[in-house]
Amino acid sequence: MYFPRPSPPKRRAAHPTDGSVLIDFGGGVHTYTMRSCLHPDLPETRLYISSVKDQLHPDYHPIHGLKSAPRVYRGWFYRSTPDGQGQEGEVAVKWVRGMKRIETLEWERENYCRLFELQGIVIPRLWDYMEATIEGIDVACLVTEWCGGSHPEDPKLFSAQKLELAVVLHKEGWLHGDLIDAESHHWVVAEDDKTGNPLRLVDLTKASEHRCFVDGPERCVKRDPDGCQELDNMAALRLLNL
Ligand SMILES: [Zn+2]
Known part of the structure:
Protein backbone atom coordinates (compact mmCIF):
# COMPACT_ATOMS: atom_id res chain seq x y z
CA MET A 1 0.00 0.00 0.00
CA TYR A 2 1.24 3.47 -0.79
CA PHE A 3 1.14 5.76 2.23
CA PRO A 4 1.37 9.42 1.34
CA ARG A 5 3.94 11.74 2.86
CA PRO A 6 2.80 14.39 5.34
CA SER A 7 1.30 17.78 4.78
CA PRO A 8 -0.43 17.56 1.44
CA PRO A 9 -2.16 20.77 0.46
CA LYS A 10 -5.42 21.62 2.07
CA ARG A 11 -8.58 20.35 0.50
CA ARG A 12 -9.63 23.55 -1.16
CA ALA A 13 -6.22 24.18 -2.63
CA ALA A 14 -5.58 20.67 -3.81
CA HIS A 15 -7.64 20.71 -7.00
CA PRO A 16 -8.09 16.96 -6.75
CA THR A 17 -9.41 15.03 -9.65
CA ASP A 18 -12.60 13.12 -9.06
CA GLY A 19 -12.40 9.38 -9.26
CA SER A 20 -14.66 6.40 -9.18
CA VAL A 21 -15.17 4.68 -5.84
CA LEU A 22 -17.33 1.62 -5.53
CA ILE A 23 -18.83 1.28 -2.07
CA ASP A 24 -20.86 -1.64 -0.82
CA PHE A 25 -22.64 -0.84 2.43
CA GLY A 26 -23.97 -4.33 2.55
CA GLY A 27 -27.26 -3.52 0.90
CA GLY A 28 -26.01 -3.15 -2.66
CA VAL A 29 -23.07 -1.87 -4.62
CA HIS A 30 -22.98 1.79 -5.58
CA THR A 31 -20.37 3.65 -7.51
CA TYR A 32 -19.75 7.17 -6.27
CA THR A 33 -17.70 10.01 -7.65
CA MET A 34 -15.27 10.97 -4.91
CA ARG A 35 -12.13 13.07 -4.54
CA SER A 36 -8.98 12.50 -2.55
CA CYS A 37 -6.33 15.11 -1.82
CA LEU A 38 -3.94 12.31 -0.81
CA HIS A 39 -4.28 10.63 -4.19
CA PRO A 40 -5.25 13.45 -6.57
CA ASP A 41 -5.45 11.08 -9.54
CA LEU A 42 -7.74 8.81 -7.57
CA PRO A 43 -7.34 5.31 -9.01
CA GLU A 44 -10.26 2.95 -9.23
CA THR A 45 -11.15 2.06 -5.65
CA ARG A 46 -13.51 -0.42 -4.03
CA LEU A 47 -14.64 -0.30 -0.45
CA TYR A 48 -16.65 -3.20 0.95
CA ILE A 49 -18.21 -2.31 4.29
CA SER A 50 -18.72 -5.44 6.33
CA SER A 51 -20.15 -4.09 9.57
CA VAL A 52 -23.38 -2.27 8.64
CA LYS A 53 -26.18 -3.74 10.70
CA ASP A 54 -28.70 -0.93 10.74
CA GLN A 55 -28.71 0.30 7.18
CA LEU A 56 -32.42 -0.39 6.69
CA HIS A 57 -33.33 2.06 9.43
CA PRO A 58 -33.75 5.44 7.70
CA ASP A 59 -32.03 7.34 10.52
CA TYR A 60 -28.92 5.27 10.08
CA HIS A 61 -28.60 5.39 6.34
CA PRO A 62 -24.90 6.19 5.72
CA ILE A 63 -25.68 9.04 3.36
CA HIS A 64 -29.18 10.21 4.14
CA GLY A 65 -29.33 9.32 7.83
CA LEU A 66 -29.11 11.61 10.83
CA LYS A 67 -26.20 14.00 11.18
CA SER A 68 -25.20 12.20 14.32
CA ALA A 69 -21.76 11.24 15.55
CA PRO A 70 -19.23 9.85 13.07
CA ARG A 71 -19.56 6.14 12.45
CA VAL A 72 -16.66 3.78 12.17
CA TYR A 73 -17.23 0.86 9.86
CA ARG A 74 -15.11 -2.18 9.29
CA GLY A 75 -14.36 -2.88 5.69
CA TRP A 76 -12.15 -4.23 2.97
CA PHE A 77 -10.30 -1.79 0.73
CA TYR A 78 -9.12 -2.53 -2.77
CA ARG A 79 -7.37 -0.19 -5.16
CA SER A 80 -6.05 -0.86 -8.62
CA THR A 81 -2.40 -0.18 -9.32
CA PRO A 82 -0.57 0.40 -12.61
CA ASP A 83 1.16 -2.97 -12.33
CA GLY A 84 -2.20 -4.70 -12.09
CA GLN A 85 -1.39 -6.26 -8.73
CA GLY A 86 -3.75 -4.07 -6.74
CA GLN A 87 -3.48 -2.99 -3.12
CA GLU A 88 -5.88 -4.30 -0.56
CA GLY A 89 -6.43 -4.85 3.11
CA GLU A 90 -8.81 -4.64 6.03
CA VAL A 91 -9.61 -1.08 7.04
CA ALA A 92 -11.54 1.10 9.44
CA VAL A 93 -13.73 3.65 7.68
CA LYS A 94 -14.69 6.71 9.70
CA TRP A 95 -17.69 8.11 7.88
CA VAL A 96 -19.29 11.51 8.41
CA ARG A 97 -21.88 13.64 6.68
CA GLY A 98 -22.41 17.37 6.79
CA MET A 99 -19.84 20.13 6.37
CA LYS A 100 -19.29 20.70 10.08
CA ARG A 101 -18.28 17.09 10.68
CA ILE A 102 -16.28 17.05 7.47
CA GLU A 103 -14.22 20.00 8.73
CA THR A 104 -13.46 18.05 11.90
CA LEU A 105 -12.58 14.91 9.96
CA GLU A 106 -10.32 16.90 7.69
CA TRP A 107 -8.52 18.25 10.75
CA GLU A 108 -8.03 14.66 11.88
CA ARG A 109 -6.68 13.77 8.45
CA GLU A 110 -4.22 16.63 8.66
CA ASN A 111 -3.05 15.36 12.03
CA TYR A 112 -2.54 11.88 10.58
CA CYS A 113 -0.36 13.45 7.90
CA ARG A 114 1.59 15.59 10.36
CA LEU A 115 2.23 12.46 12.44
CA PHE A 116 3.27 10.44 9.41
CA GLU A 117 6.39 9.15 11.15
CA LEU A 118 4.27 7.66 13.94
CA GLN A 119 1.84 5.87 11.63
CA GLY A 120 2.09 2.13 12.22
CA ILE A 121 3.78 2.81 15.57
CA VAL A 122 1.59 5.06 17.72
CA ILE A 123 -1.36 5.64 15.39
CA PRO A 124 -2.81 3.45 12.62
CA ARG A 125 -1.60 3.85 9.08
CA LEU A 126 -3.69 6.23 7.00
CA TRP A 127 -4.82 4.70 3.72
CA ASP A 128 -6.87 7.52 2.30
CA TYR A 129 -9.23 10.39 2.93
CA MET A 130 -12.03 10.90 0.44
CA GLU A 131 -14.92 13.32 0.05
CA ALA A 132 -17.98 13.39 -2.13
CA THR A 133 -21.26 15.11 -2.70
CA ILE A 134 -23.80 12.35 -3.16
CA GLU A 135 -27.35 13.26 -4.08
CA GLY A 136 -26.78 16.69 -2.58
CA ILE A 137 -25.31 15.36 0.67
CA ASP A 138 -21.69 16.14 1.59
CA VAL A 139 -19.88 13.11 2.98
CA ALA A 140 -16.29 12.22 3.81
CA CYS A 141 -14.43 9.18 5.02
CA LEU A 142 -11.10 8.58 6.67
CA VAL A 143 -9.70 5.15 5.80
CA THR A 144 -7.11 3.66 8.14
CA GLU A 145 -5.71 0.22 8.76
CA TRP A 146 -8.02 -1.98 10.80
CA CYS A 147 -6.83 -2.43 14.38
CA GLY A 148 -9.38 -4.79 15.88
CA GLY A 149 -7.40 -6.88 18.32
CA SER A 150 -8.33 -7.33 21.97
CA HIS A 151 -6.89 -5.22 24.75
CA PRO A 152 -4.29 -7.05 26.87
CA GLU A 153 -5.86 -9.02 29.68
CA ASP A 154 -3.07 -8.09 32.06
ZN1 LIG B 1 3.52 16.26 27.48
Missing part, protein backbone atom coordinates in the same frame (compact mmCIF):
# COMPACT_ATOMS: atom_id res chain seq x y z
CA PRO A 155 -3.94 -4.60 33.40
CA LYS A 156 -0.31 -3.90 34.27
CA LEU A 157 0.79 -4.65 30.74
CA PHE A 158 -2.06 -2.61 29.26
CA SER A 159 -1.36 0.49 31.33
CA ALA A 160 2.38 0.20 30.71
CA GLN A 161 1.82 -0.03 26.95
CA LYS A 162 -0.51 2.98 27.04
CA LEU A 163 2.01 5.11 28.91
CA GLU A 164 4.82 4.00 26.62
CA LEU A 165 2.97 5.14 23.50
CA ALA A 166 1.78 8.37 25.10
CA VAL A 167 5.39 9.22 25.90
CA VAL A 168 6.41 8.56 22.29
CA LEU A 169 3.66 10.90 21.12
CA HIS A 170 4.71 13.62 23.55
CA LYS A 171 8.37 13.24 22.61
CA GLU A 172 7.27 13.91 19.05
CA GLY A 173 5.83 17.18 20.31
CA TRP A 174 2.17 16.25 20.32
CA LEU A 175 -0.61 15.43 22.72
CA HIS A 176 -3.73 13.41 22.04
CA GLY A 177 -6.05 15.68 23.97
CA ASP A 178 -8.67 13.13 24.94
CA LEU A 179 -7.00 10.71 27.34
CA ILE A 180 -8.04 12.28 30.59
CA ASP A 181 -10.40 9.63 31.87
CA ALA A 182 -9.71 5.96 32.46
CA GLU A 183 -11.72 4.95 29.42
CA SER A 184 -9.76 2.92 26.91
CA HIS A 185 -11.87 3.41 23.81
CA HIS A 186 -9.20 5.49 22.09
CA TRP A 187 -6.76 2.62 22.37
CA VAL A 188 -7.01 -0.07 19.71
CA VAL A 189 -4.84 -3.06 18.98
CA ALA A 190 -2.98 -3.79 15.73
CA GLU A 191 -3.13 -7.53 15.28
CA ASP A 192 -0.13 -7.68 12.97
CA ASP A 193 2.07 -5.42 15.08
CA LYS A 194 5.82 -5.74 14.64
CA THR A 195 6.91 -2.96 16.99
CA GLY A 196 6.50 -4.88 20.26
CA ASN A 197 3.70 -2.62 21.44
CA PRO A 198 0.49 -3.40 19.52
CA LEU A 199 -1.55 -0.50 20.92
CA ARG A 200 -2.51 2.37 18.65
CA LEU A 201 -4.17 5.68 19.47
CA VAL A 202 -7.21 6.69 17.44
CA ASP A 203 -9.40 9.77 17.20
CA LEU A 204 -6.99 12.60 16.56
CA THR A 205 -9.70 15.25 16.44
CA LYS A 206 -8.38 16.89 19.62
CA ALA A 207 -4.68 16.25 19.01
CA SER A 208 -2.39 19.25 18.90
CA GLU A 209 1.23 20.24 19.01
CA HIS A 210 2.60 20.37 22.52
CA ARG A 211 5.96 21.16 24.07
CA CYS A 212 6.96 18.51 26.54
CA PHE A 213 10.26 17.15 27.86
CA VAL A 214 10.26 13.58 29.03
CA ASP A 215 13.09 11.31 30.05
CA GLY A 216 11.25 8.05 29.84
CA PRO A 217 8.13 6.27 30.90
CA GLU A 218 9.69 4.79 34.01
CA ARG A 219 11.69 7.61 35.49
CA CYS A 220 11.41 11.25 36.32
CA VAL A 221 9.53 13.45 33.98
CA LYS A 222 11.04 16.86 33.30
CA ARG A 223 8.55 19.24 31.86
CA ASP A 224 8.04 22.83 31.06
CA PRO A 225 6.55 25.02 33.80
CA ASP A 226 3.07 24.48 32.43
CA GLY A 227 3.37 20.79 33.19
CA CYS A 228 1.87 18.00 31.22
CA GLN A 229 -1.55 17.00 32.37
CA GLU A 230 -1.90 14.20 29.86
CA LEU A 231 1.28 12.34 30.85
CA ASP A 232 0.72 13.04 34.54
CA ASN A 233 -2.69 11.47 34.15
CA MET A 234 -1.33 8.49 32.25
CA ALA A 235 1.34 7.93 34.90
CA ALA A 236 -1.26 8.12 37.66
CA LEU A 237 -3.50 5.65 35.85
CA ARG A 238 -0.55 3.33 35.47
CA LEU A 239 0.00 3.34 39.23
CA LEU A 240 -3.60 2.23 39.55
CA ASN A 241 -3.23 -0.16 36.61
CA LEU A 242 -6.15 1.46 34.82
Whole structure:
Protein backbone atom coordinates (compact mmCIF):
# COMPACT_ATOMS: atom_id res chain seq x y z
CA MET A 1 0.00 0.00 0.00
CA TYR A 2 1.24 3.47 -0.79
CA PHE A 3 1.14 5.76 2.23
CA PRO A 4 1.37 9.42 1.34
CA ARG A 5 3.94 11.74 2.86
CA PRO A 6 2.80 14.39 5.34
CA SER A 7 1.30 17.78 4.78
CA PRO A 8 -0.43 17.56 1.44
CA PRO A 9 -2.16 20.77 0.46
CA LYS A 10 -5.42 21.62 2.07
CA ARG A 11 -8.58 20.35 0.50
CA ARG A 12 -9.63 23.55 -1.16
CA ALA A 13 -6.22 24.18 -2.63
CA ALA A 14 -5.58 20.67 -3.81
CA HIS A 15 -7.64 20.71 -7.00
CA PRO A 16 -8.09 16.96 -6.75
CA THR A 17 -9.41 15.03 -9.65
CA ASP A 18 -12.60 13.12 -9.06
CA GLY A 19 -12.40 9.38 -9.26
CA SER A 20 -14.66 6.40 -9.18
CA VAL A 21 -15.17 4.68 -5.84
CA LEU A 22 -17.33 1.62 -5.53
CA ILE A 23 -18.83 1.28 -2.07
CA ASP A 24 -20.86 -1.64 -0.82
CA PHE A 25 -22.64 -0.84 2.43
CA GLY A 26 -23.97 -4.33 2.55
CA GLY A 27 -27.26 -3.52 0.90
CA GLY A 28 -26.01 -3.15 -2.66
CA VAL A 29 -23.07 -1.87 -4.62
CA HIS A 30 -22.98 1.79 -5.58
CA THR A 31 -20.37 3.65 -7.51
CA TYR A 32 -19.75 7.17 -6.27
CA THR A 33 -17.70 10.01 -7.65
CA MET A 34 -15.27 10.97 -4.91
CA ARG A 35 -12.13 13.07 -4.54
CA SER A 36 -8.98 12.50 -2.55
CA CYS A 37 -6.33 15.11 -1.82
CA LEU A 38 -3.94 12.31 -0.81
CA HIS A 39 -4.28 10.63 -4.19
CA PRO A 40 -5.25 13.45 -6.57
CA ASP A 41 -5.45 11.08 -9.54
CA LEU A 42 -7.74 8.81 -7.57
CA PRO A 43 -7.34 5.31 -9.01
CA GLU A 44 -10.26 2.95 -9.23
CA THR A 45 -11.15 2.06 -5.65
CA ARG A 46 -13.51 -0.42 -4.03
CA LEU A 47 -14.64 -0.30 -0.45
CA TYR A 48 -16.65 -3.20 0.95
CA ILE A 49 -18.21 -2.31 4.29
CA SER A 50 -18.72 -5.44 6.33
CA SER A 51 -20.15 -4.09 9.57
CA VAL A 52 -23.38 -2.27 8.64
CA LYS A 53 -26.18 -3.74 10.70
CA ASP A 54 -28.70 -0.93 10.74
CA GLN A 55 -28.71 0.30 7.18
CA LEU A 56 -32.42 -0.39 6.69
CA HIS A 57 -33.33 2.06 9.43
CA PRO A 58 -33.75 5.44 7.70
CA ASP A 59 -32.03 7.34 10.52
CA TYR A 60 -28.92 5.27 10.08
CA HIS A 61 -28.60 5.39 6.34
CA PRO A 62 -24.90 6.19 5.72
CA ILE A 63 -25.68 9.04 3.36
CA HIS A 64 -29.18 10.21 4.14
CA GLY A 65 -29.33 9.32 7.83
CA LEU A 66 -29.11 11.61 10.83
CA LYS A 67 -26.20 14.00 11.18
CA SER A 68 -25.20 12.20 14.32
CA ALA A 69 -21.76 11.24 15.55
CA PRO A 70 -19.23 9.85 13.07
CA ARG A 71 -19.56 6.14 12.45
CA VAL A 72 -16.66 3.78 12.17
CA TYR A 73 -17.23 0.86 9.86
CA ARG A 74 -15.11 -2.18 9.29
CA GLY A 75 -14.36 -2.88 5.69
CA TRP A 76 -12.15 -4.23 2.97
CA PHE A 77 -10.30 -1.79 0.73
CA TYR A 78 -9.12 -2.53 -2.77
CA ARG A 79 -7.37 -0.19 -5.16
CA SER A 80 -6.05 -0.86 -8.62
CA THR A 81 -2.40 -0.18 -9.32
CA PRO A 82 -0.57 0.40 -12.61
CA ASP A 83 1.16 -2.97 -12.33
CA GLY A 84 -2.20 -4.70 -12.09
CA GLN A 85 -1.39 -6.26 -8.73
CA GLY A 86 -3.75 -4.07 -6.74
CA GLN A 87 -3.48 -2.99 -3.12
CA GLU A 88 -5.88 -4.30 -0.56
CA GLY A 89 -6.43 -4.85 3.11
CA GLU A 90 -8.81 -4.64 6.03
CA VAL A 91 -9.61 -1.08 7.04
CA ALA A 92 -11.54 1.10 9.44
CA VAL A 93 -13.73 3.65 7.68
CA LYS A 94 -14.69 6.71 9.70
CA TRP A 95 -17.69 8.11 7.88
CA VAL A 96 -19.29 11.51 8.41
CA ARG A 97 -21.88 13.64 6.68
CA GLY A 98 -22.41 17.37 6.79
CA MET A 99 -19.84 20.13 6.37
CA LYS A 100 -19.29 20.70 10.08
CA ARG A 101 -18.28 17.09 10.68
CA ILE A 102 -16.28 17.05 7.47
CA GLU A 103 -14.22 20.00 8.73
CA THR A 104 -13.46 18.05 11.90
CA LEU A 105 -12.58 14.91 9.96
CA GLU A 106 -10.32 16.90 7.69
CA TRP A 107 -8.52 18.25 10.75
CA GLU A 108 -8.03 14.66 11.88
CA ARG A 109 -6.68 13.77 8.45
CA GLU A 110 -4.22 16.63 8.66
CA ASN A 111 -3.05 15.36 12.03
CA TYR A 112 -2.54 11.88 10.58
CA CYS A 113 -0.36 13.45 7.90
CA ARG A 114 1.59 15.59 10.36
CA LEU A 115 2.23 12.46 12.44
CA PHE A 116 3.27 10.44 9.41
CA GLU A 117 6.39 9.15 11.15
CA LEU A 118 4.27 7.66 13.94
CA GLN A 119 1.84 5.87 11.63
CA GLY A 120 2.09 2.13 12.22
CA ILE A 121 3.78 2.81 15.57
CA VAL A 122 1.59 5.06 17.72
CA ILE A 123 -1.36 5.64 15.39
CA PRO A 124 -2.81 3.45 12.62
CA ARG A 125 -1.60 3.85 9.08
CA LEU A 126 -3.69 6.23 7.00
CA TRP A 127 -4.82 4.70 3.72
CA ASP A 128 -6.87 7.52 2.30
CA TYR A 129 -9.23 10.39 2.93
CA MET A 130 -12.03 10.90 0.44
CA GLU A 131 -14.92 13.32 0.05
CA ALA A 132 -17.98 13.39 -2.13
CA THR A 133 -21.26 15.11 -2.70
CA ILE A 134 -23.80 12.35 -3.16
CA GLU A 135 -27.35 13.26 -4.08
CA GLY A 136 -26.78 16.69 -2.58
CA ILE A 137 -25.31 15.36 0.67
CA ASP A 138 -21.69 16.14 1.59
CA VAL A 139 -19.88 13.11 2.98
CA ALA A 140 -16.29 12.22 3.81
CA CYS A 141 -14.43 9.18 5.02
CA LEU A 142 -11.10 8.58 6.67
CA VAL A 143 -9.70 5.15 5.80
CA THR A 144 -7.11 3.66 8.14
CA GLU A 145 -5.71 0.22 8.76
CA TRP A 146 -8.02 -1.98 10.80
CA CYS A 147 -6.83 -2.43 14.38
CA GLY A 148 -9.38 -4.79 15.88
CA GLY A 149 -7.40 -6.88 18.32
CA SER A 150 -8.33 -7.33 21.97
CA HIS A 151 -6.89 -5.22 24.75
CA PRO A 152 -4.29 -7.05 26.87
CA GLU A 153 -5.86 -9.02 29.68
CA ASP A 154 -3.07 -8.09 32.06
CA PRO A 155 -3.94 -4.60 33.40
CA LYS A 156 -0.31 -3.90 34.27
CA LEU A 157 0.79 -4.65 30.74
CA PHE A 158 -2.06 -2.61 29.26
CA SER A 159 -1.36 0.49 31.33
CA ALA A 160 2.38 0.20 30.71
CA GLN A 161 1.82 -0.03 26.95
CA LYS A 162 -0.51 2.98 27.04
CA LEU A 163 2.01 5.11 28.91
CA GLU A 164 4.82 4.00 26.62
CA LEU A 165 2.97 5.14 23.50
CA ALA A 166 1.78 8.37 25.10
CA VAL A 167 5.39 9.22 25.90
CA VAL A 168 6.41 8.56 22.29
CA LEU A 169 3.66 10.90 21.12
CA HIS A 170 4.71 13.62 23.55
CA LYS A 171 8.37 13.24 22.61
CA GLU A 172 7.27 13.91 19.05
CA GLY A 173 5.83 17.18 20.31
CA TRP A 174 2.17 16.25 20.32
CA LEU A 175 -0.61 15.43 22.72
CA HIS A 176 -3.73 13.41 22.04
CA GLY A 177 -6.05 15.68 23.97
CA ASP A 178 -8.67 13.13 24.94
CA LEU A 179 -7.00 10.71 27.34
CA ILE A 180 -8.04 12.28 30.59
CA ASP A 181 -10.40 9.63 31.87
CA ALA A 182 -9.71 5.96 32.46
CA GLU A 183 -11.72 4.95 29.42
CA SER A 184 -9.76 2.92 26.91
CA HIS A 185 -11.87 3.41 23.81
CA HIS A 186 -9.20 5.49 22.09
CA TRP A 187 -6.76 2.62 22.37
CA VAL A 188 -7.01 -0.07 19.71
CA VAL A 189 -4.84 -3.06 18.98
CA ALA A 190 -2.98 -3.79 15.73
CA GLU A 191 -3.13 -7.53 15.28
CA ASP A 192 -0.13 -7.68 12.97
CA ASP A 193 2.07 -5.42 15.08
CA LYS A 194 5.82 -5.74 14.64
CA THR A 195 6.91 -2.96 16.99
CA GLY A 196 6.50 -4.88 20.26
CA ASN A 197 3.70 -2.62 21.44
CA PRO A 198 0.49 -3.40 19.52
CA LEU A 199 -1.55 -0.50 20.92
CA ARG A 200 -2.51 2.37 18.65
CA LEU A 201 -4.17 5.68 19.47
CA VAL A 202 -7.21 6.69 17.44
CA ASP A 203 -9.40 9.77 17.20
CA LEU A 204 -6.99 12.60 16.56
CA THR A 205 -9.70 15.25 16.44
CA LYS A 206 -8.38 16.89 19.62
CA ALA A 207 -4.68 16.25 19.01
CA SER A 208 -2.39 19.25 18.90
CA GLU A 209 1.23 20.24 19.01
CA HIS A 210 2.60 20.37 22.52
CA ARG A 211 5.96 21.16 24.07
CA CYS A 212 6.96 18.51 26.54
CA PHE A 213 10.26 17.15 27.86
CA VAL A 214 10.26 13.58 29.03
CA ASP A 215 13.09 11.31 30.05
CA GLY A 216 11.25 8.05 29.84
CA PRO A 217 8.13 6.27 30.90
CA GLU A 218 9.69 4.79 34.01
CA ARG A 219 11.69 7.61 35.49
CA CYS A 220 11.41 11.25 36.32
CA VAL A 221 9.53 13.45 33.98
CA LYS A 222 11.04 16.86 33.30
CA ARG A 223 8.55 19.24 31.86
CA ASP A 224 8.04 22.83 31.06
CA PRO A 225 6.55 25.02 33.80
CA ASP A 226 3.07 24.48 32.43
CA GLY A 227 3.37 20.79 33.19
CA CYS A 228 1.87 18.00 31.22
CA GLN A 229 -1.55 17.00 32.37
CA GLU A 230 -1.90 14.20 29.86
CA LEU A 231 1.28 12.34 30.85
CA ASP A 232 0.72 13.04 34.54
CA ASN A 233 -2.69 11.47 34.15
CA MET A 234 -1.33 8.49 32.25
CA ALA A 235 1.34 7.93 34.90
CA ALA A 236 -1.26 8.12 37.66
CA LEU A 237 -3.50 5.65 35.85
CA ARG A 238 -0.55 3.33 35.47
CA LEU A 239 0.00 3.34 39.23
CA LEU A 240 -3.60 2.23 39.55
CA ASN A 241 -3.23 -0.16 36.61
CA LEU A 242 -6.15 1.46 34.82
ZN1 LIG B 1 3.52 16.26 27.48
